[in-house]
Amino acid sequence: MVRPAMSPATRGEPARAPQRPIDEIRDTRLRAFRRVRAETEARAAHLSAEDQIVQSMEDASPAKWHRAHVTWFFEQFLLVPHDPAYRIFDERFPFLFNSYYVAAGPRHARPQRGLITRPNGEDVSAYRAHVDAAVERLIAQIPAVEAERVLAIVEIGLHHEQQHQELLVTDILHAFAQNPTDPVYDANWQPPRATQGPRGYVEVPAGIHAIGHEGDGFCFDNETPSHDELIPRVRIARHLITNGEWLEFIGAAGYTTPSLWLSDGWATVQTEGWQAPGHWRKKSDAWHMMTLGGLKPVDPAAPVQHVSYYEADAFARFAGKHLPSEAEWEVAARGAPIAGHLGLGAADTADVGALGELDSQWGCRQMVGNVWEWTSTAFGPYDGFVADPYKEYSEPWFGDHRVLRGGCFVTQPRLLRPTWRNFYTPDRRDVWAGFRTCAIG
Numbered sequence: 001m002v003r004p005a006m007s008p009a010t011r012g013e014p015a016r017a018p019q020r021p022i023d024e025i026r027d028t029r030l031r032a033f034r035r036v037r038a039e040t041e042a043r044a045a046h047l048s049a050e051d052q053i054v055q056s057m058e059d060a061s062p063a064k065w066h067r068a069h070v071t072w073f074f075e076q077f078l079l080v081p082h083d084p085a086y087r088i089f090d091e092r093f094p095f096l097f098n099s100y101y102v103a104a105g106p107r108h109a110r111p112q113r114g115l116i117t118r119p120n121g122e123d124v125s126a127y128r129a130h131v132d133a134a135v136e137r138l139i140a141q142i143p144a145v146e147a148e149r150v151l152a153i154v155e156i157g158l159h160h161e162q163q164h165q166e167l168l169v170t171d172i173l174h175a176f177a178q179n180p181t182d183p184v185y186d187a188n189w190q191p192p193r194a195t196q197g198p199r200g201y202v203e204v205p206a207g208i209h210a211i212g213h214e215g216d217g218f219c220f221d222n223e224t225p226s227h228d229e230l231i232p233r234v235r236i237a238r239h240l241i242t243n244g245e246w247l248e249f250i251g252a253a254g255y256t257t258p259s260l261w262l263s264d265g266w267a268t269v270q271t272e273g274w275q276a277p278g279h280w281r282k283k284s285d286a287w288h289m290m291t292l293g294g295l296k297p298v299d300p301a302a303p304v305q306h307v308s309y310y311e312a313d314a315f316a317r318f319a320g321k322h323l324p325s326e327a328e329w330e331v332a333a334r335g336a337p338i339a340g341h342l343g344l345g346a347a348d349t350a351d352v353g354a355l356g357e358l359d360s361q362w363g364c365r366q367m368v369g370n371v372w373e374w375t376s377t378a379f380g381p382y383d384g385f386v387a388d389p390y391k392e393y394s395e396p397w398f399g400d401h402r403v404l405r406g407g408c409f410v411t412q413p414r415l416l417r418p419t420w421r422n423f424y425t426p427d428r429r430d431v432w433a434g435f436r437t438c439a440i441g
């Protein structure tokens, strides 16, 4: 049950760079760097010093650790190899804040990250300031002949940090959900949109469709190569499964009917005592769920969240449907506008496309930027996959993870794209993950 903290890849808009003046590229990267680094601190600013050291489970990391780890990433992969004048801030930090990069040396055990009380939060802030200054200096001074390669690493670091911004709030929500006082992360937090418009299924015709990333924009290694896949005629739900539909599943004994569940899923239901999605709790005989805005009544019209792959699969069987494969999902998402919920922060809003409730080319709604969507596909390489030179972003996780697509409402809009393949083990439900169903034929 290991979820990787995010890691690097090497595709950082190489084709565009030579066509733009180097000073313009430097300026763009510098502004992006400042914006992303500030967003991390803005998300952490909602937390007390005590909040920032809590690790509520092995798969989660403390907020203070996230702040330091993304900083170590720039130090390890950008500054040390590319700035001869750079001096490591503290020789002990690489051991503490390396996540899982074997090639980057030994590291502190993940389950014990919550035991790191020293360095404290102020030390981490000083570490961030030290690295910020060095990165800004490097961006300004890197010789033009090296700029394309080095600035591509800056871009990787920014994507990495923005993914950790999502993990930071995912992990703190899990921590707060263990707290009997139901802490509020952000009183102004707004939940994902309730689904609007006609329901039902839309038909995606059978045929050969292009899957995977193309073009010059950033992507991770597992999104390539772009390739053709044959998909059958499939009907995909216009909408995500809602909390109201999940309440029907609960009422129909979904959690106590073993025939609905995969064997491992049923074992997990028994072991964990699942009776409802993650972060749900009965209060005054009504279901509530822990949110970033505190404990809230469950909204029947809103998409169900915090369900595992096992639960999504069981519901699909209960409904006489199945989960879309990731290829079916990607085809259905073609032309989908970015939902751009922007429930947290405002970084990169300029990059957001059309907002809201618009349909994809095929008529599916809310596919990108609402909640992560489980697919039926096991995470693995596309044919012709080539690992990036770090070799530690995708390859360690092929096999026992399931692919999720679409991004969620706390994902930075800059990262959202329909080809992005997220991956979690099938028992995880701390993530803002829901799903839609489909039917063949």
Ligand SMILES: [Fe+2]
Residues within 6 Å of the ligand: 005, 006, 007, 069, 099, 160, 164
């Ligand atoms: Fe990471």
